[in-house]
Amino acid sequence: MDNPDLKAERHRRPKEDFDFFHDQRVRWVLYQILTIGIVGWLAWYLIGNTAHNLAARGMNTGFGFLTVSAGFDTDFKLIDYTPGVGTYGRIFVIGILNTLLVSFLAIIFSTMLGFFVGVMRLSPNWLAAKVALAYVEIFRNVPLLIQVVFWYMGVFSVLPVVRNSIDLSLGSGLMELNNRGLYLATPVFGDNFWMTPAALAVAVVGVVLFRRHARKVQERSGRQIHTLLPSIGAVVLMPLVVFIATGMPLGWDKPVLEGFNFVGGTSVPPAFLALLISLSIYHAAHVAEAVRAGILSVNPGQREAAFSIGLSQARVMSMVVIPQAMRAIVPPLISNWMNVVKNSSLAIAIGYSDIVSLFMQTALNQAGYAVEMVGMTMGFYMVVSLTISFFLNIYNKRVQLVER
Amino acid sequence: MAIVKAERTPDRRPPVSEATVLGWLRKNLFSSVSNTLLTFVMLYIIYLTVGGAFKWGVLDATFIADNRRECYDNSLTGACWAGVIHWLNNIFYGRYPRTEIWRINLGGVLLALWMAPLWISRVKGKFLVGVSVVVFYPFLAGYLFSGGEKGLFMQIMVASALVAFAVNMANMLAGLFSRQGLGTFALRVLGQDKATGKTQRNVLLVLIAIAFGAAFFWQMSWTIQSVVWTKWGGLFLTLVISGIGIALSLPGGILLALGRRSKLPIVRVLSTGFIEIFRSVPLITVLFMATTMFPLFMPEGFVLNKLVQVIIAVVLFNACYMAETVRAGLQAIPKEQFEGAHTIGLGYWGTMGLIIMPQALKHMIPNIVGSFIGLLKDTTLVSIIGLFDLLGMLRSISKDVPWMGLHKEPLIFGAILFFIMCSSMSKYSRHLEVKLSAGRKR
């Protein structure tokens, strides 16, 4: 290709018959100017109309409203807020936190349930595989909004009345579920409680080092050290021993049945539960498909080869199959997480105070800063999604490096 | 030396697991203790869910009643399907005048007939069939659904659509019975099959012109009653929004995808930004933007009706997802195809339009069906902003006095309806995927 003649030829030609309108570079520049022109004109036109309309309707603009106090209350908030005192800025933060809380929990539950169902779909047990298939097909093919509304309408009518609350914490009274919502005990920490998590941290670090050592030993000598039981033992026992030794410095503010209702602890509104349940179930079906596809994408030869060099079933999965499957599972999994965050906006249909229903609906109805409020809400989702795709890109780069 | 087998080796019996029910059961359900346990757990789960649903939904259910009170009188623990049955017209057609429902049905039948040739292998000219659906059907259907006086443009489009439909049907019949395209068939019937290319073309043009004239005069002889969009609703509205959404977002998606892959940096940045913004926010925020902000964007005094606002929002939103589908399809096209196109002297649009897109689009069909399913499900969100789509109608049943408070049954009915539509389409798209990728494997 590096023929000097050709190169010279290429350089000479434009000079010979340089045609302004048929030169590619000129056309590129023209196209781009044209694009900017069209987009710019459109933007100018829309902004002009908007400004005119805003002025004509006497609507306020700017972000000053964020420091104005909001007059309405919300039934679920993670930070202090008093109607009439708290500002719109605070409402915005409450909405964000509520969205993040329900999305975070839904991500955890849907991922766990999804992995379970995905593995179950590949179960040698015919019935289990079919049940998992039915689960995936049903929950993937029914619109999420219908599921959200259904859980909201349906589930609390089957839950028991307060007097017969279900104790989800197996008799300890820490979590009570009834048709008025979920009541949780709030922990009350004692003086030396910090030592328990510290012990847990130490145990986790120790286990990680131990497992690394075990792998090195295996890579060097082929000798396999059993790590599972010692690891679990260390992680469970060490904090437990410390916890008991420091005199169990942890109390609970339990929800107690008093007269008509529970008092104490914190309570979660029904709408939150309905949203959490439906998001978890719906997205678990999607996670399950990703997991199944990921596991199937691993060449069966890999598994057979691993068995043939004498690895145990658990090690075949943990050292050979799963690492390779993860490469195929993680990208769809993460995009699924992003969808959880976006779909949590369906809260508006059942009145859970997420950012859309609290800020973009209630607050907008009150204060009327349509452009700013819609923009801020969308901006929040963009930040979340950019953050998630940032981490996804890092992961993909790392995985690509491992590839040959 | 020769080895001669004097006797036939007796057939070996198939493995037990393949031959008998018991064997199959043992292999698949009871192969080990844990497996057996799992089977019983599963059986219990199935008993609980399916059994409970069956008792509530069928055994104890009421199907014929005039109001909810009668359902209760019949059974307090069963479903009251009678309400849903009474509301079927609303659920499927919305508030469309009951005497005009045939128009919606006709629109559906026309679409099915129009697209039918695409699935018949003997029919020629599938590409033109596809194009004619996209170009002409929307006008015919649009007039059929909304009615009223036809303007001149609408008259021309309706007549063209009628001609296109008739030609398409004739082409299908020609294909079915003589395995020829309609053009060839017509020329043969007219005895012109030996004539020169130019004569042949003129003959065909004359035929089409005559057909158009006839269709034009025929359509002038009738008009249908106007039905305002506020009367559209139910499944019909859901399908209209998602149908228009997918049809318009495809070209939009193609443009955005090309923009994103463009060599021109400004075009690339703008397209990428547009795509990423809309892909990172939930549809409900876009719908809210459409209903609260579009009125601000428009010149004063210009009011878009809510249906149009919603459709614009859905198209913008979906085009960005479609762009990613198209991009994935483009990435799958080998580089040699681009280079080959360049060597025969095609420019950018020639390369894309004639070489790349046809290949890419073909392999994108399963994904497009997939986005249609997604869009169909997402369309339920329009009920939040006050349109009476399928979900909006279902939720209105509980407010109709005779059926007051009836909300579980409609939702479950809607879920079943969506399940049937979506799962059959996704089955079909998986089938297509297998079929289309068959020729591609080397």
Added chain:
Amino acid sequence: MKLKAKLTAVAALAVVAATSATVASAENTLDVVKARGFLRCQVGSPSPGFYNLDADGNWYGLDVSMCQAVAAAIFGDKTKLQIQSVSTQARFTALANGESDMLSRTATWTETRDTQLGLDFVTPNFYDGQGFTVRKDSGITSALQLKGAKVCVTTGTTTELNLADFSRVNNLNISAVTFEDYNVRDNTFLNGGCDAVTTDKSALAGNLSSWPVPEDYIILPETISKEPLAPAVRQGDNQWEDIVRWSVFALINAEELGITQANVDDMRANSQDPRVRRMLGVEGNLNEGLGLSKDWAYNIIKAVGNYGEIYERYIGDGPQAIHIPRKGSLNALWTDGGLMYSPPFR
């Protein structure tokens, strides 16, 4: 307070007041409606008794009849009407920017709304008030016995605030359980999730009739709030406001004079009562100030009947009604001790 209320209302203030100022002043609404050929009347998302869809896709209910009455007054044809169902957020904007000609959607007439939202309420067509429903076997017979009780209420409405006021005034220490959707609220109550449920009495009665065993529940006699529900129009077009207002009065006046859908033709032809003759356009010129045809009131009664007939059809005792007795309530005619009173037609 069906309407999602105070918050939303207070809300739209700034927005709408200004909007209306610019758009409304522009034209004469009656001319616009006549030129268009039909009336655009705004209701909300379905609400039993007032505006619902039936199985045939038609709107029906007390408020829908108000829309039909106005359409009949203008066009002599109650079908020249487009019912718009507008979500709570957009309702006042839609009226302000001219999308809707009038609003008839169980909006409570309050001072703030009347003076600050750029709209005018015409006259109440239904007097509602908040009440309680309890289980019969609870032994409660008065709302004052609800001490320390748990009460189910719909969130974001004035009902919630009224309940708090009531509790505080009477020292009852009631705790509210809030719900977004009234179906869920009622389900919770039915399953013992609270001791009483509170909302407008019209809705209480309507919902009660849909429960499995209505006989097990009673509506307590107390009414703890004033909820005059009235149609509304844009501020600034007095002629249009008069048309809607007098359409409602025509319904009430007709009942008082004993004119019904069935006998209106006969009354017009044979009645010697000058009040009837004036109202039905046989005598005098009551149409001139409104810019309508002489028989506008006749058209209304012919199309939808008088107020009493409409009430019985959708609220009182008909097959589509939500069963709230009228006798002895605020919604009875003034001659029967109620508040329904029309100024004279003369």
